[in-house]
Amino acid sequence: MTYAIETEGLTKVFRKNWSKTEFRAVDGISLRVEPGTTFGLLGPNGAGKTTFVKMLLSCSHPTAGFAKVFGQDTQTRQAREPIGYLPENHRFPTYMTGVGMLDFYGALSGMDSDSRKRRIPELLELVGLGQWGSTRIGKYSKGMLQRVGLAQALIHEPRLLVLDEPSDGVDPVGRRQIRDILEALEKKGVTIFLNSHLLVEVETFCRDVAIIHKGKVALQGAVSDLTAGSGYKVEAENVPDNLAAELHATAKTHSHNNGSYQVLFDNRESANRAIDLLRAQQCPIEKFGRVNSTLEEVFIRTVESK
């Protein structure tokens, strides 16, 4: 199978010129991203995410290992043809207009003049900047820069979109608009590789994630698997003390809150037995359901345990 992104033992060591000290920013990362997937890359500051992305784009050369994009070594020019990239702290030339900037990056992507002329107005409309194409980028707000940056990444209809904090500085409406654009692209089969600090955004949008910590992959998998049930919660009212003590014996945790009794079980069987007991004592059951972890909880647990 040809992966959208495939890395094997990818390592980047930075050495200081005048001393023997070295820093392993990325330490043997092996990762596979299937085509058409939405993949989130997470990690605390300094974990090595940016260096990893830069090696995918050949901005940085690996010390060891390799990275491939759709089967092509990232050190080759051809590997970058299917990639659209939006960097985090981008600095677009302020002397250009929105149209001029898209035209420049479109031409660098190898698009001919006719294709660029057709594509640019479409993209400006798509990102909500239809009226701003002839305005100099120096006058754009942070949110507008993100939008035109996204348009720039989409100009040559890439098969792989690498986005670094795409909704940074964008208002909630714009954020929703960006998410809609990305969802439409996902439906078209575009692979989306998202590097974001907004865990809620990654959780709602990405199918798979990898958490990088200290240059290594600390955790990787499908979001649904990683956040999957850490237990079953039952919430009831007017629970007599003797029953509460009985339930407590088999529960993971329990708590009282304003007359409501909440109890968490490891498995479904224990939870069902508790419901039977509560019904037998005619205690009103307020809530019952599987408890999922948020991606944030998974992230913090992973980072703190390493």
Add this chain to the structure above:
Amino acid sequence: MSNKKVIQTLALVVDTFREAMARKIIWGFFGCSTALILFFLLLVKIDVVQGAIATMSLFGKTGQAQDMSKMVTTVHAVISNLLYGFGMLLAILASAGLIPTIFEPGRIELLLSKPVSRTHILLGRYLGNLLVIAANIFYPVIAVWLIFGIKTGVWTPGFLYSSLLTVFMFGVYLSIIVIVGVQWESAVVATMITFAVIVISIILNFQSGLERLLTSDWSRDVVRVLYYILPKGVDIGKMMTNIIKGQPIDSWMPFWSTALFGLCCLGGGLYIFEKKNY
């Protein structure tokens, strides 16, 4: 060169022009050139009506048609040297930032993420920068050559050839900006080092006088080696004057050794750029 590469090269060149236009110093250069052209346009026009067809006056001096050729050649030489000296200074100041700015964080990553090789990016930028300055040099040279040619009937091609030498010399200085810019990513450092090389090469031009001042053999050898290695701006300037005056060139060594220096700097810049991490 494939169609894609042509599109990419054009994009890099046009982008350099756009960025140059956004800098006021290029407009200053253009303004100076226009003022120079207008000065000669108006001056020649006024003096022509004062004389007969066989005799004309320039700068208030009347001469025979035979002297006219000498007078025009002298004016050409003055303008060439003005462009070669003052123009070069403006050109270096105007374009010193054009190469290092592409290495700014947030901009270089975007350029490198495109399907363009690093060598192509840097050479495209170099070519764009060279063309910006070439346009600014050819503009006054061609205009002044036409003004004097039409008004006096003296059409010496040497003046046009001399502008090629000015562009060549700028190309060599630009290669210093490239290697320094790639290494230190600073327009200020690139400008300082380029000017330092120019000053040192001017001092080294007095090689024989310098050698008399030095007491040890090794220091004389150092001066001699440096003279041959560094660009020979003064010698190229002399070659330029000879070309305008239609005089023979004694030696082409200053030209090829300067070209070699430029190629080495450009090659070094490309090598460092290829290896660098951003």
